[in-house]
Amino acid sequence: MSVTQTASVPTQVKIVEPQTFGERLNKLTEQISRRAYEIFEENGKVFGRALEDWFKAESEILPPLQLRIKEKEDSLIIEAETPGFSAKDLEISLEPWRLTISGKRETKEEQKKGQTTYEEQSTNELLRVIDLPSEIDSTRAIATLKNGRLEIKLPKAAKSG
Numbered sequence: 001m002s003v004t005q006t007a008s009v010p011t012q013v014k015i016v017e018p019q020t021f022g023e024r025l026n027k028l029t030e031q032i033s034r035r036a037y038e039i040f041e042e043n044g045k046v047f048g049r050a051l052e053d054w055f056k057a058e059s060e061i062l063p064p065l066q067l068r069i070k071e072k073e074d075s076l077i078i079e080a081e082t083p084g085f086s087a088k089d090l091e092i093s094l095e096p097w098r099l100t101i102s103g104k105r106e107t108k109e110e111q112k113k114g115q116t117t118y119e120e121q122s123t124n125e126l127l128r129v130i131d132l133p134s135e136i137d138s139t140r141a142i143a144t145l146k147n148g149r150l151e152i153k154l155p156k157a158a159k160s161g
Contacts, residue, residue, distance in 0.1 A: 024091075024102060028127060032057045065101065065128040076132060076154040083148035084124065090150065094138035096157065099130045101150065 035057035036050070043049065066081040078099060082090065085103045093100040103126045111118045136154040143152040 025127075028062070028125070032061055035061060062125055062127050065126050067101075067128065067130070069130070069133070071133060074156055076134060076136060076156065078130065078150075078152040078154065080128070080150040080152075081148060082126065082145070082150045085126070085148070087145050090145070092143060092152065094136070094141060094154075096135045096138070097132050099132060099136075099152065099154070100128070101130075101152075102127045 032054065036053045039053040039056055040046075040050070043053070068079045070077040070079070078101075080101055082101075082103060085105050089105045090101065090103040093102075103124075105124045107122050107124075109120045111120070132154070135157040137157045138154075140155045141152060143150060145151075
């Protein structure tokens with residue numbers, strides 16, 4: 001799979017094996033679980049709202065990823081809005097029937113107020129697992145990143161028969 005970003009030099013997006021990606025998913029699940037428990041405690045430890053607490057924690061940690069899927073005769077085209085993320089912040093994992101897009105971006109900002117300097121650090125993450133409507137040939141996939149929009153072209157696998 002090749003990936004480029006509109007600039008003077010093409011930029012590669014990191015491709016990871018599905019097994020390697022599982023470690024990252026486990027860490028995110030733990031992070032969401034901890035935040036869900038914090039929400040449970042903040043709301044007075046009221047039982048019966050675990051799912052609501054989980055969804056709130058998940059939405060705080062992983063904001064929704066806007067995407068469109070276009071199906072053509074010989075390919076699928078996935079367009080995802082990834083504003084603020086560069087190609088080096090993104091990872092793509094491909095399986096014959098599944099596409100996973102993830103990203104992690106850390107920012108640091110310094111502010112001076114009088115003699116004191118404040119440093120603020122934040123992390124933005126995204127994750128989307130997409131079950132594809134057709135089997136794809138991941139070896140011929142192409143992705144481009146331009147102005148915060150990730151476009152992934154996934155050729156369909158050759159039909160046997």
